[in-house]
Amino acid sequence: MIDFVNKPVARLILVGLPALALQTTFFAEVKIFGVVLQIMLALSIAAGLAGGSENGALAGFVFGLMFDLVLTSPLGLSALVYGAAGWGAGYLHSRALENPKWLNALVVGLMSGLATFVLPIVANWIGVEGWLSSRLTKVTIVVSLSNALFSFLVVPVARWSLAIRRNQRLAPPAEVFL
């Protein structure tokens, strides 16, 4: 049982379920300027920062898929965009030799904004209309800022969920040695 819980996929699900519950209850009701904050997206990007681009893509896919399963939008849409966001965050992380918390917050904020902006564009591309509107700017800004603040909480959570040990965290990204 302990071995199972220590596996990254199991931990991702263990973290993802309560995070999704929080997203569909608390954050669905508590809106900032009418915008729903996106904790699942923040977690996906944080996973990229914590574990590199591959882990970020995997975590983004898992968290996005879980989110899709409770939404009415096409299944796989959030998985695709969140996976790409996690991969992008991991890529940006690999470009820096060290990652102070303020830089993590900046990357989470930037990638959150980008993903929030891209999601309705992809949706429109596959035939879901009505998501692209003037409100998108406000949504993008609010989600970016809120996720930048969330980064102080979600990056450590993502490290735990990907079972990244302290010595691994302090070492340069794995991609450098490949």
Next chain:
Amino acid sequence: MPVYSVSRRRAIALLALTSILLITLDIQGNSVVRGLRGVFSTIFEPVQSSARVITRPLENSWRGITNYGELEAENQRLQDQLDQQEGAFIAALATARDAQELLALNGIDNLADISSVTAQVIGGTPSNYSQTIEINQGSDRGLRVGMPVVNAAGLVGRITWVDNDRSLVLLANDSLYAIPVQVVNQPNIVPATTTTTTTTTSTTTTSTTTTSTTTTLPVVPPVSAVADPNGITTTTQSMTTTTVDLSTVDFGALAPTTTGVIVTIAPGTTAGGPTTTLNLDDLPIAETGIFRGRGIDNAPVVEFIDQNSRFGEVQVGALVFTSGGSQSLAPRGIVVGRVIKIVERTGTSGAVLEVRLTAKLTSLNFVRVLLYQPVATGAP
């Protein structure tokens, strides 16, 4: 500069392709995808319920802090509205009752005959794009996917996913929502007045004289023929017309099926009072179209309007009702909203009507699910 191995690239490409495959399957309505949602819901439901219990006090505190002033002002405004509408409601009840009798006589589906389940809204949409709410009734109470959801103001949406004791409602302003509707121009509202027009025709054996007099007189018997001793027959035709505010009449339910008949709608509670006659030939015939949501920021629209020569131009303020039909997911006669803007398009595509919903979808608390299923899918 990171260097990726072939296996890593493949893994990332595989995730992307899996996402695209899932999107494709879901858009095509694959049953496996529906099953997957059902299984996940079963697993997720206990976690979500626990989270709801834990976070409810926090949500209430947040609402109390952020919305107190707004709620106080709204409460005052609603109290004023309530006072104004109390009188109108009593008059509307009588009209509604008569309309229901007419619908029953003509064998038309009547909203009052459809069983319904009242549900409380327990959750909002967790996304910034899709418009859904969660309600606390499910298949245990007879709810099925596709059933229409309404509140006192009008159409709210339809059930899009059902569990045993909760359901997900796709709101009418979501871009995935569409339903056939009727659009009926609202007649000009004229203050209640009584005008009597009297036409007198005089005929003699030698010559014919037609005199038309229009005057305002007290109400006279409808038609009378008087035989004059001098051989002059005088026919007096009187028509009494009472003009009333027709905005409360459900034209959508009446107009298309009952034509060429004079229908008398009389307030039953006022014995001996004035009788209002509505000649349905004079009423506008409803145009049909497809109502479609366009997201939270854009007004919903009615498209593909089937232009009817008798109806003429659609006007701003026209009423929008569900049209019903054997394949429509909603029965006829549910109020949807009013036309607020008409966007003309060139060619044969016709105009697009922007609609303001009568139901306020941003502040739903209790809703009613109509246990209605179209004939095509096997009505209950």
